[in-house]
Amino acid sequence: MHNNEFKYQRKDLPSSISKIGMTLLVVGIVLGVAAFFVDHTRAVYNYLIAFTFMISIGVGALFLISLEYIVGADWSVPIRRVVEFFAAIIPLLALLVIPLLLNVGELFHWSHADAVAEDKFLTGKAPYLNVTFFIIRVFVLIGLWSLFYFFFIRNSKKQDTTKDQKLTTINIRLSAIFIPVFAITLTIAAVDWLMSIEPHWFSTIIGVYFFAGTVIAALAAVTLATVLLKENGYLHPAMTNDHLYSLGALLFAFVNFWGYIAFSQYMLIWYADLPEETFWFMQKWEGSWAIFSIGLIIIKFLVPYIVLVSQPAKMDPKKLKFISVWLLFAHLYDLFWFVMPEMEELSGGYSFSWIDLVFPIAAVGLIILVFNMKAKKDNLIPIGDPKLQRGLDFHL
């Protein structure tokens, strides 16, 4: 059926990529270390933002992989490696979390025994919010993610040489198990790392909220990498803009989904007007934070919505490049908006500090470096996947 069989030649990414990644990482680390000395608390908060951002990219990518297997999608097969490379950050999370664990006291009010003893709400939550259980949860989560990452990638890589269809079956089953695990673990991550910074506040939708942002970030990263790699000829030449359309449409869908979830959360708390819930949004309306709150709607919903709403825009490489960079920033912004007003010194309004900029730089540098390292080792196209040809034949 396919006469001109495509012979895949492995090509290394240009060395400039690793240079850019390395520069960003080194600059980020140097400034980051400096930041820890200049303003310890602010550095810790910013580190948390960068850390949750990396969770989003890595675990979000792993979710996209399992989604492809479970729904039997074919269009995404030619770019699955791109997704896999982003997921490669997951095992590193175990190391990256250590600076945070050393500073639990700075971040979490509930980690102080005296504070807990004084506050009956915190006393009530102590069986869940205590340092020991917290650390156990952190490593269980990262351990589970790494485990699934390891199996998914091993099977996918093995298929490059063996072309064994059974490996696809195994990965499909793995996905079926992973998706519930993912739902639970990501919720725990959201509760632990984001919601418990303000231990009095609670919202049942928090897991879904973080999930929506996570998928947007992972999809944006994948879209950006795909467009760049495709433009420079690293991907299969048979790939068309129709493949990009699928990415653009998914981005659009999840931007809407995030808007829906964020609106639902705000709306219900605003309407019921219970002081135990509204105070959290009031904090985000203090002083200059009000501008950030309005900015969130514009940056994470309105702009991407308007850019992506038309059909041609969803397959236009230029617009996709722009909007995926924009959405990566938007997810960082969202996390920033979520976390920073909880810092005591900033509770009345935002004041700028260079510290807020350095950690995302390091995070982006690290993600680029890991991506590049994996791209050096593995094929950029899953050449053994039985669905590859179907994926390449994909048309709207």
Next chain:
Amino acid sequence: MTDKKIFGVTALFNEPNAIISAARKVADAGFTKWDVNSPYPIHGIDKAMKMKPSKLGIVTLIFGLSGAVLALILMYWTMSVDYPMIIGGKPYFSLPAFIPVTFEVTVIMATLSTVVAMFAFFFGLPRNSHALHDTDYMKKVSRDHYGIVIEAIDPKFDEMATLQLLKDLKPITTEIIYHPEKENYPIFEPRFIALLVGVAVVVSIGTYLMLNKLVYIVPFDWMEKQAKVIPQSGSEFFADGRGMRLPVKGTVAKGFIPYPFEGETNPKEVLSNPYFPTKENLELGQRKYLTYCSPCHGNYGDGDSRLAGQFPNPPTLHSDRGRNFSDGMIYHIITVGQNVMPSYASQVTRDERWAIVNYIRALQRAKNATDADLKLVKAE
């Protein structure tokens, strides 16, 4: 047969690949008034026929946006302008609470306009009188064939040459389609007109009954019509036939103290005004005056109300007699009435009566202002 008007020529194919290549050739030949008919949309036929992408999205955009704007304007106007009410402690214009309705109205406007615009304006449907209807060609493409039709109104159309062009595409059959000799669905057919008239009559009668009879029918009214006294209406239960009863003699309403000077003509010696004409007191007096006194005495006490001429004219309050009344006398008149004027004791409380007195004094002074008064006003 000669007066038959030709509509166009058709060719039938039974394979999707064949129709694609045939469509490509017809498009290359430069025809414009032609079409491909198929029982379902064929992938790639738009490119083969060189059709431009659909512009339907513009309709959706325009109507969707206007739906959103209209919904927001309606909610703003009704909830914040026409009948503002505080509900649940929320502002009059609570945007988060207006989002759901805005969204729903946007959706309904966008979808309905898209569908209506597509069928009515893009396609010109409904139209059951097209020449292609009831032809063998239509029956085949409705089922499992693919057909090309080139219409006679195309500038390049030439019966023989076009037919030959289609035959060269190796179809299974070709056919020449003629306009039907008589219209399939003539508009001026008596039966059709009778139908229209019938529908019009039924709709009119229906609308009349609905608006004038049906909406006034209360299906189950026994909860509304109970055996009970209805205010302001009669009752056979009491001997005097009145539904509303007078209080027992000697009843004192809560908050009222019986007035001891009833029947006297001039109790001014004992009654003196306990209130100074402060701003609050005058405002209270004004409110009560406008409510209870002005209907007869006029807004400024001139006795020029709309009742003038219907009764013995209510007197002006600015007569010398009126101005020479003591405060106590005016209070007394309000309390027990005078001539035609009834007692206002049950409507206006004691304190309010004194406030009215103060207000009347202010009116009287304003009507007869001295130069000194004018200076005072100007100074303010």
Next chain:
Amino acid sequence: MSTDYSVEAPVVAGRLTIAQIEELVAKPMDTKPDKKFYLALTISGSALLIGAVCLLYTFYYGIGMWGNNQPVGWGFGIVNFVFWVGIGHAGTLISAILFLLRQKWRTGIARFAEAMTIFAVMCAGIFPIIHTGRPWLAGYLTPYPNQHGLWVNFTSPLVWDVFAVSVYFTVSLVFWYTGLIPDFATLRDRTTSKIKKTIYSIFSLGWRHSSRHWLHYEKAYVILAGFATPLVLSVHTIVSFDFAVSIMPGWHTTIFPPYFVAGAIFSGFAMVVTVLVFVRKIFDLQNIITIDHLEKMNKVILATGMMVGYAYSMEFFIAWYSGVQFEQFAFLNRMLGPYAWAYWTMVSCNVIFPQFFWFKKIRRSIPAMIVIVLFVNVGMWFERFVIVVTSLHRDFLPSSWGMFTPTLYDFGILLGSFGLFFTLVILFTKALPVVSIAEVKAVADGAQPTHHRGEHHD
């Protein structure tokens, strides 16, 4: 276990030709209904009649005929409303969301599921209107300049419901009719009866299967699907707002919108499977509605069942975590209080029984899936019962606690709503093509040109 992933599984089984598909789908309309049809119609019609009688009693004597009381002011009326709106969601999901996700297997079931949406929304719409007690005054729910100079309260979730449900019904109907037009044209061109031909001609609007029309038609379909997708989410979201904007413990929780949507899809799919299993058998549609399609639906049921389970546990966890004693009590009361039986029925039917769908054998076994989807239907009805009744019957003040006991009239009206739904479904199977002829033809083997797929090769 040797699936070949390199080729797409055919959507239509049995290598049917395009003409055969048409014959198969059009058959019920060409033949006279048999005894079984009338039997089924009698049963559903009797249920409908019982409901109608109970409803008449309610209108005559008032809502006091129902079990509603203080503090449980929202009894079966709202439970049934939410239940039926939920059932409706599967249809739009299949016709719109799966369309946008380019799931071709939807073609065989889309028409039927859309019809079920419309019928279910009709059943749902009845309940809030009869719950008002004086349904003949329902006109006041719409904002029009009336003689009282009053407007509806646009900040009230109950008014949002009026908008959401009526828009949902209208858009579903338009979507459904748009899909039916080419099929009406096909039926018009194949029928020999003059009366049928007139009817089909009117409804087909004179459709000519023109490619110039198909171009816009497909675009319109994408646009409609694009709007129906957020619409279907918004409808059950707004239904969830009815509860969640209040401060009632167990109602006010932020996960309600997505949780209600997932639950709606869950129950809707269960209902679609329940009905389709019989329809495909009775009308010999096993090749168009294949066991593969049913398996995929069962997978969706499994997935949404777990989403619902996630929401149950999240609610429970946050109720504890919040430290708000009323919330904590509300959830303990659900599990251990007087309505614990309802709660555990809900959990076992919605979370535990669908877990059997992890096994491929059960997913593909017709008797097993009938049992499980029936459990899901029951469980989802009980979910709404638990939410409405257990939260209301014991709220803040123990002095205002009470119990809810439904009356015969409550059950009669519930039965009547099922009667209405199935009567409409049964009539639909004989009156209209239960499968979209045009759409299924388009995905049959050899229906599409081969060289389109590899245009870049030539």
